[in-house]
Amino acid sequence: MARVRTGVRAVTAVLAAVLAASLAGCSSTGGKRAEEARAAQTAGGKAAVNTPRWTFAMVTHSGDGDTFWDIVQNGARQAADKDNIKFVYGHDKEAQRQSQLVQSYIDQKVDGLIVTLAKPDAMKDVVARAEKAGIPVITVNSGAEASKAYGALTHVGQDETVAGEAVGEELNERGRKKALCVLHEQGNVGHEQRCDGARKTFKGEMQKLYVEGTNMPDVQSTIEAKLQSDRGIDSVVTLGAPFAPTAVKAKEQAGSDAEIDTFDLNAKVADGLKDGSLGFAVDQQPYLQGYQAVDLLWLYKYNADVLGGGKPVFTGPQVITKKDAAALQEYTKRGTR
Amino acid sequence: MSTAETPVKDSGPRDGKGSDERLVHRSPARRLMSRPELGAVVGAAAVFLFFSFAADTFLQASSLSTVLYASSTIGIMAVPVALLMIGGEFDLSAGVMVVSSALVSSMFSYQMTANVWVGVGVSLLVTLAIGVFNGFLLTRTKLPSFIITLGTFFMLTGLNLGFTKLISGTVSTKSIADMEGFDSARALFASHLNIGGVDIQVTILWWIGLVALATWVLLRTRVGNWIFAVGGGSDAARAVGVPVTKTKIGLYMGVALAAWISGQHLLFSYDAIQSGDGVGNEFLYIIAAAVGGCLMTGGYGSAIGAAVGAFIFGMASKGIVYAQWNPDWYKFFLGAMLLLATLLNAWVRKRAEATK
Numbered sequence: 001m002a003r004v005r006t007g008v009r010a011v012t013a014v015l016a017a018v019l020a021a022s023l024a025g026c027s028s029t030g031g032k033r034a035e036e037a038r039a040a041q042t043a044g045g046k047a048a049v050n051t052p053r054w055t056f057a058m059v060t061h062s063g064d065g066d067t068f069w070d071i072v073q074n075g076a077r078q079a080a081d082k083d084n085i086k087f088v089y090g091h092d093k094e095a096q097r098q099s100q101l102v103q104s105y106i107d108q109k110v111d112g113l114i115v116t117l118a119k120p121d122a123m124k125d126v127v128a129r130a131e132k133a134g135i136p137v138i139t140v141n142s143g144a145e146a147s148k149a150y151g152a153l154t155h156v157g158q159d160e161t162v163a164g165e166a167v168g169e170e171l172n173e174r175g176r177k178k179a180l181c182v183l184h185e186q187g188n189v190g191h192e193q194r195c196d197g198a199r200k201t202f203k204g205e206m207q208k209l210y211v212e213g214t215n216m217p218d219v220q221s222t223i224e225a226k227l228q229s230d231r232g233i234d235s236v237v238t239l240g241a242p243f244a245p246t247a248v249k250a251k252e253q254a255g256s257d258a259e260i261d262t263f264d265l266n267a268k269v270a271d272g273l274k275d276g277s278l279g280f281a282v283d284q285q286p287y288l289q290g291y292q293a294v295d296l297l298w299l300y301k302y303n304a305d306v307l308g309g310g311k312p313v314f315t316g317p318q319v320i321t322k323k324d325a326a327a328l329q330e331y332t333k334r335g336t337r
Numbered sequence: 338m339s340t341a342e343t344p345v346k347d348s349g350p351r352d353g354k355g356s357d358e359r360l361v362h363r364s365p366a367r368r369l370m371s372r373p374e375l376g377a378v379v380g381a382a383a384v385f386l387f388f389s390f391a392a393d394t395f396l397q398a399s400s401l402s403t404v405l406y407a408s409s410t411i412g413i414m415a416v417p418v419a420l421l422m423i424g425g426e427f428d429l430s431a432g433v434m435v436v437s438s439a440l441v442s443s444m445f446s447y448q449m450t451a452n453v454w455v456g457v458g459v460s461l462l463v464t465l466a467i468g469v470f471n472g473f474l475l476t477r478t479k480l481p482s483f484i485i486t487l488g489t490f491f492m493l494t495g496l497n498l499g500f501t502k503l504i505s506g507t508v509s510t511k512s513i514a515d516m517e518g519f520d521s522a523r524a525l526f527a528s529h530l531n532i533g534g535v536d537i538q539v540t541i542l543w544w545i546g547l548v549a550l551a552t553w554v555l556l557r558t559r560v561g562n563w564i565f566a567v568g569g570g571s572d573a574a575r576a577v578g579v580p581v582t583k584t585k586i587g588l589y590m591g592v593a594l595a596a597w598i599s600g601q602h603l604l605f606s607y608d609a610i611q612s613g614d615g616v617g618n619e620f621l622y623i624i625a626a627a628v629g630g631c632l633m634t635g636g637y638g639s640a641i642g643a644a645v646g647a648f649i650f651g652m653a654s655k656g657i658v659y660a661q662w663n664p665d666w667y668k669f670f671l672g673a674m675l676l677l678a679t680l681l682n683a684w685v686r687k688r689a690e691a692t693k
Contacts, residue, residue, distance in 0.1 A: 026450055026452065027446070027450050027451055027452050027453065027516040027517035028517060029517055030450075030513060030515035030516035030517075031447050031448075031449075031513070031516055032448050032449075032450050033450040063613060064494065064498050064612075064616075065501070065508040065509070065611055065612040065613025065614070067507065067508055067509050186667075209664060210664045214615065214616055214618075215614065215617075216603060216607055216611075217406070217602075217603070218410070220606075221403050221406050221407035221410075221655060224403045225400065225407075225655040225659055226658050228400050229392065229393075229394040229658060229659040229660075229661060230661070242611055246607060249606070249607075253403070254399065254403070255399065267512070268512065268609060335506065
């Protein structure tokens with residue numbers, strides 16, 4: 001025991017020494033200070049209306065720590081601030097637990113619900129129960145087909161097949177012959193739709209490659225292996241922004257000339273588009289999905305307005321290339337694009 | 338197990354010819370046959386030969402370097418995990434700990450606007466502290482390591498997300514690629530060397546180094562004997578004077594050290610870290626060690642075996658891509674391949690033991 005205590009004391013001493021050293025060992029480049037210097041802050045926090053403070057809940061099928069859903073939330077929160085809304089958020093990638101979350105918000109008698117229908121069948125009952133309880137529902141992101149049938153007011157999102165088709169067309173325009181579609185979640189319906197959509201419009205050959213999305217070195221070495229085994233591949237399409245820079249590394253390691261393109265956007269993708277290491281990105285504007293959903297619920301509560309006329313409201317696809325990248329860099333850095 | 342009998346045998350007579358089995362001279366071939374990694378080596382050779390025929394591009398130098406890279410990222414962690422398994426314990430927090438380690442480096446450097454080496458140092462201390470936490474709790478509470486490290490696994494998963502979101506405002510860290518010290522740290526943890534026209538990732542060197550170090554510790558030092566002893570039976574080991582508590586805490590710190598190395602590789606290779614990553618990787622490390630001949634019950638195994646296990650996994654997972662098989666069946670192929678390699682491994686070992 002005494003020995004353990006001495007060990008603890010030693011560790012504390014070393015930790016203190018390192019902390020002290022850190023104050024001396026500052027970086028004159030990058031870091032938080034640089035970010036503060038950029039001081040690109042969004043205006044926010046103040047309500048623009050004096051409607052009652054309603055509570056809206058959003059429940060998505062996002063896994064833990066997903067950058068995409070972070071941007072959706074940022075959009076929803078800013079709309080909530082403006083509309084004097086209390087915004088609550090829950091997520092679970094298991095459909096059953098997602099529906100339980102929705103139920104718990106129905107029990108809390110929230111004033112509006114925003115849900116994703118990634119696995120529509122599992123959500124059908126609970127959406128019907130919300131309707132029965134008089135809570136208006138807006139669906140976002142996935143589930144455009146099921147949304148109306150389940151009684152939701154509107155669907156805000158991107159049709160994954162349409163987005164895939166846009167990629168296929170863009171690849172044709174760039175004269176690509178053989179493309180690789182990198183799926184980072186096996187069994188995700190939306191991912192399959194994206195690749196299938198791209199395959200539909202792409203005139204060349206398109207292959208699928210599954211990678212382990214939570215294990216970046218695996219993503220890299222698998223893409224590397226694929227590019228080494230098939231030298232004819234001249235473009236790689238990743239389905240999520242974080243995987244695009246990894247694909248660039250894999251391509252360099254494999255000595256391939258393939259162009260790397262991606263779905264979705266983040267700061268590193270914007271940088272990559274600007275410096276030419278990435279060809280194009282297809283953005284579905286997640287910020288808009290969160291923002292519009294909250295705003296449309298508010299409009300419905302305030303003015304009984306419904307947008308879309310029974311059809312989904314599309315937030316994408318928007319094809320972003322080098323010429324748009326510079327303008328978007330700032331917005332990706334603050335997490336709204 | 339065997340350790341319990343050792344002291345008894347020690348006191349036995351040594352004058353009679355062959356009275357002590359350990360003094361009997363055995364031919365090098367026989368000695369080779371009794372090594373725990375023998376089965377895994379045969380399994381690895383089988384997988385290697387299989388893909389050499391199944392995939393045209395598998396034997397290219399560049400392809401082998403990719404396979405080695407994939408193996409090394411698992412292998413670095415499989416080494417201490419194997420030692421821990423020999424010592425009779427598990428660590429389910431190992432996969433997430435790698436990401437925690439990377440997050441600490443990245444966020445400390447960024448938030449303090451410090452030289453990234455400072456973050457790397459702080460991360461080493463924090464990661465080692467997690468290892469001490471696991472080991473200390475285990476030895477104090479006497480609860481199964483499965484429960485203790487499962488708790489740590491969930492806590493770390495939550496901390497990774499919670500802290501990252503709290504500090505960075507998003508779920509992934511900000512890029513630190515433009516900060517001082519980044520280039521030298523990248524050179525150490527995530528560079529690649531060009532040897533004879535072939536790209537060799539630096540993780541492969543880390544991996545070889547760790548395997549060599551662990552093998553030396555296991556076979557040539559007193560600590561190595563302690564590890565085998567506590568895995569064989571901790572009460573018996575304690576009875577003959579082995580510092581069980583210290584050994585177990587040390588083993589968890591070994592896992593933490595390797596998690597730190599892997600975490601820094603992750604950080605300096607991709608320069609921004611996703612806080613949700615790493616979940617599930619702990620099983621890959623345990624699989625590599627088990628395929629490599631470490632017993633799930635402890636007391637038996639080797640570091641080289643774990644390395645061969647990681648290599649089998651690397652070959653199988655990338656070989657499937659080189660062979661261009663239908664990706665829908667990828668996981669099935671991977672599982673079948675691992676099962677076959679392990680069965681072959683067990684069969685060879687049984688044969689080897691029978692001829693002893």
